[in-house]
């Protein structure tokens with residue numbers, strides 16, 4: 624073999640080697656065991672249990688309310704700002720069914736089997752705020768749950784506003 628041919632073969636061999644090694648990996652003739660730690664973990668899909676609860680003491684800055692098991696205590700003072708917000712929110716979210724003054728005579732009231740409650744009746748006003756708060760979040764009978772429409776703070780503003788509506792049995 625002439626030295627030139629020898630050199631030629633050597634160059635071809637050098638060029639082909641990485642290609643062949645690459646093919647061995649591609650077709651998994653050679654395998655490198657990559658770490659598989661990531662797939663050996665509990666993975667919980669969307670809407671699957673167990674639900675991961677927020678850490679203790681976490682405060683929802685905004686967004687959906689966490690519906691508590693017990694009657695929550697009203698943390699929002701009924702100051703003018705809260706009442707003003709409450710009125711605006713009431714007119715948007717409650718008035719259609721419960722009426723402008725909360726007497727259960729809104730334009731949609733007649734479409735319900737049981738008319739929307741008179742929110743100024745003693746039955747409602749003597750109920751503590753927490754019960755009304757949960758009614759707004761969870762809904763009640765034919766009344767829809769409104770937790771998607773009102774943040775917790777806004778819900779308390781509405782509860783505060785209800786106390787200012789003139790009573791009528």
Ligand code: HEC
Pocket residue numbers: 713716717718719720721731735737738739740742747755758759763764765766767769781
């Ligand atoms: C789509 C109509 C509708 C809207 C909007 C609505 N309600 Fe009601 N609500 C009703 C109906 C109907 C009832 C009576 C349900 C029943 O007795 O089965 C009711 C009942 C109630 C009760 C009485 C619950 C009880 O324990 O007796 C409260 C309090 C109340 N609503 C507050 C509110 C507030 C506050 C808002 C606004 C944030 C609101 N609702 C928005 C229809 C509505």
